[in-house]
Amino acid sequence: MATAAAASNAMGSVKPAAAQLPALILIRRVDTSFAAALRRRFRVLDFFASGEPLLPAFLLAAAKDGPRAAVVMGGGVARVDAAFLDAVPSIRCIVTTAAGVDSIDLHECARRGVAVANSGRVYSVDVADHAVGLLIDVLRRITASSLFVSRGLWPLQGDYPLGTKLGGKRIGIIGLGNIGSLIAKRLEAFGCVIYYNSRKPKDSVSYRFFASVHDLAAESDVLVVACALNKETRHIVNKDVLDALGKDGVLVNVGRGANVDEPELVRALKEGRIAGAGLDVFENEPEVPAELLSMDNVVLSHHVAVLTSESRSDLRDHTIANLEAFFSGNPLLTPVLP
Amino acid sequence: MATAAAASNAMGSVKPAAAQLPALILIRRVDTSFAAALRRRFRVLDFFASGEPLLPAFLLAAAKDGPRAAVVMGGGVARVDAAFLDAVPSIRCIVTTAAGVDSIDLHECARRGVAVANSGRVYSVDVADHAVGLLIDVLRRITASSLFVSRGLWPLQGDYPLGTKLGGKRIGIIGLGNIGSLIAKRLEAFGCVIYYNSRKPKDSVSYRFFASVHDLAAESDVLVVACALNKETRHIVNKDVLDALGKDGVLVNVGRGANVDEPELVRALKEGRIAGAGLDVFENEPEVPAELLSMDNVVLSHHVAVLTSESRSDLRDHTIANLEAFFSGNPLLTPVLP
Structure with a gap:
């Protein structure tokens, strides 16, 4: 158990007490308050906090925890495509913190029955x-x-x-x-x-x-x-x-x-x-x-049209509301693919 | 006559053929199209084109032509006060190209029956x-x-x-x-x-x-x-x-x-x-x-809130309309003091 906990910690953020919470993959940097809000509710497998520089290796390791959702950002940092979904087949829901879903292969998601939510009107x-x-x-x-x-x-x-x-x-x-x-x-x-x-x-x-x-x-x-x-x-x-x-x-x-x-x-x-x-x-x-x-x-300007301190806090609330809806079997708030 | 014409030219801009036009003093830089539009209608005694560096000396020389109007700008370049009005007592109308009249002594103008018009809503x-x-x-x-x-x-x-x-x-x-x-x-x-x-x-x-x-x-x-x-x-x-x-x-x-x-x-x-x-x-x-x-x-920004190519051309038309109203005895378009 000590070894498993250490391995989980190496993934970024999982405390043993959080092991019962539903697991998700986080592939974007979030501020302290967003991170804390996620960790109160979910077992967060955090790519940027994991120390693993390569996304495929991170996904392979994360897959063992059976995460059912992924939080991603727009702008092509990580494309959610067949390879991504193959690497973590337990994922049934993608929540992007962007309004645009151009870095998500919606066809692949639809084919596999993976739901997709975006940031809706937050921005x-x-x-x-x-x-x-x-x-x-x-x-x-x-x-x-x-x-x-x-x-x-x-x-x-x-x-x-x-x-x-x-x-x-x-x-x-x-x-x-x-x-x-x-x-x-x-x-x-x-x-x-x-x-x-x-x-x-x-x-x-x-x-x-x-x-x-x-x-x-x-x-x-x-x-x-x-x-x-x-x-x-x-x-x-x-x-x-x-x-x-x-x-x-x-x-x-x-x-x-x-x-x-x-x-x-x-x-x-x-x-x-x-x-x-x-x-x-x-x-x-x-x-x-x-x-x-x-x-x-x-x-x-450097892709900051979406960014105000107000929208950042709205985004945190909105993302968590979509995740909670998914994990409790309710309809997503802002589904792109229901 | 040759001497008088030369003297007038030294004042900046008066051609002999323009001698019959009503005279005015111009105390601001204007673009070519504004200058041309003024000169088609008025005998323009132009401070900045006169070569005279000192306003009092310019006013003293200009007074001899008996100008009845002055076009001034805002921002304190030339205060229209008792000394200004004393120097050119023929002036009966001040047209400022600014909306604000803080550089015009309205009390002095009113006391002497000098009308004042501003730029109205041009800006x-x-x-x-x-x-x-x-x-x-x-x-x-x-x-x-x-x-x-x-x-x-x-x-x-x-x-x-x-x-x-x-x-x-x-x-x-x-x-x-x-x-x-x-x-x-x-x-x-x-x-x-x-x-x-x-x-x-x-x-x-x-x-x-x-x-x-x-x-x-x-x-x-x-x-x-x-x-x-x-x-x-x-x-x-x-x-x-x-x-x-x-x-x-x-x-x-x-x-x-x-x-x-x-x-x-x-x-x-x-x-x-x-x-x-x-x-x-x-x-x-x-x-x-x-x-x-x-x-x-x-x-x-450098006091350019008023300045667009459109407002500059509107200003030219508006200033001339005020001057033409004054010289033809009609009410000013945008009187501050009628």
Whole structure:
């Protein structure tokens, strides 16, 4: 028993007294309060606390404890695919702390009867707020102005290139889900005109619908990417769409990096074929194309649109509620696959 | 005549053919299109184009042409006071390109029957948009994140301190005029709760009114300064108000620098007695207190909340419309003193 307990501790976090709790795999870093809340309720097999650098080896070891759920994050840190599910066949539920499920093979999960829950609407408001913040920042050159002042250039150079008015701008939103709708609502209050593209027109809104992203871009001053990443939306903003957006156009991306053809975006910005960009996500995070770093018409944030102290605590509560629902046989709160 | 024309040209801009046009004094730099539009309609005695470095000497020379109007800017470049009006007694109308008239002695103007017009609502929308942009930037740390990414720190350090949610925040607006009302309307769309302070309660709104700025600050998460600068509002945000706002509170100033006791603001930020600030205006522009330049919870812009390419062209049209109204004996469009 001493040896087993030591082995369990080597997995990261299991105390002998917790052996009766249901087991789950945790494959993301969480803060102290999230970790404590999980450990009060579950036997947590924690990849990042395990000391094991390789995920496959960790999964193989963890499988012996028969964990029935896995908490994962988005962004491709660990793909939940056939190999993952083969390694820990006891898993019947995946709870991702992301809204997007692009790093989860839903087909494989469905085939094996593995339920999947996501973060639901926990992040929606914060992402929408951040998208509007990025847009105002790009149009009104706030970060550029802050740097101009910080570098002591105001008394030396006086004026600085003018910003652009937000009011009256035509905003083309790609993806009118929770987040897209919240962005639309906010920008309406600024006097903007809302257009959108999605799989099909929504009866619930009066905004003008575009079946083609190219046509949406051609009619818009600003293009906001707020859709999920999947086969259909990978590189949905490509060279043609950027050229349709045009030299006065601004791109905001709070979806996924791969929704945009990033090398084409960099080229369009370098060549002045679009006017600017506000980007929270990138194709190969945390790598950001070096050319973007010095452009004063580009505002970058490091995939933090979802992140506030409030959303982090909401996420903790929401994740635990999904796990408790699963372990007690109740319906998931925010099922992607029930 | 040749000598007189040469003398006039030395004043900056008067062509002999323009001698019949009504004369005005211009005491601000304007762009080419604004300058051309003025010169098509008026004989423009242009201080900055005159080569005369001293305003009193310029005014003395200009007085000989009997100009009946003056176009001035805000921000204390030239105070329109008794000395100014004594130097050019022919002036019957001051048109300022600012919304605020704190650099104009209205009492002196009224006493002499000099009409005063301001920029009216030309800037209101842009200032309101900029205020919201500064607020989102501070709360969500957008400029800080952009710097973090630009410096290549994301792959090295991973996480960065969390931002704060905008939704649900209590926003205390000082001054619920055009700009304050537009800020309120925008922030309502983000789910914020609006409080305000002004000289008296407004019947037209249901927001909660505070007669005391101190009490407003104590009940608010964010304080937004959107009032005019006058004797009553100078340092309306002082040490007591900042302390009432408190360590989680954020200050946004799009009014005038002197609405805030700047040394006290710097001290409160340095000591963590408030959480952050978004500042477009400063007490001694273009000087900005050096301590602010390196604070990552402070977003600075260089008095550009009013400035977009759209507002600049609106300003040109609006200023000319006020001047044409004055010279043709019609009521001013946006009289401060009719």
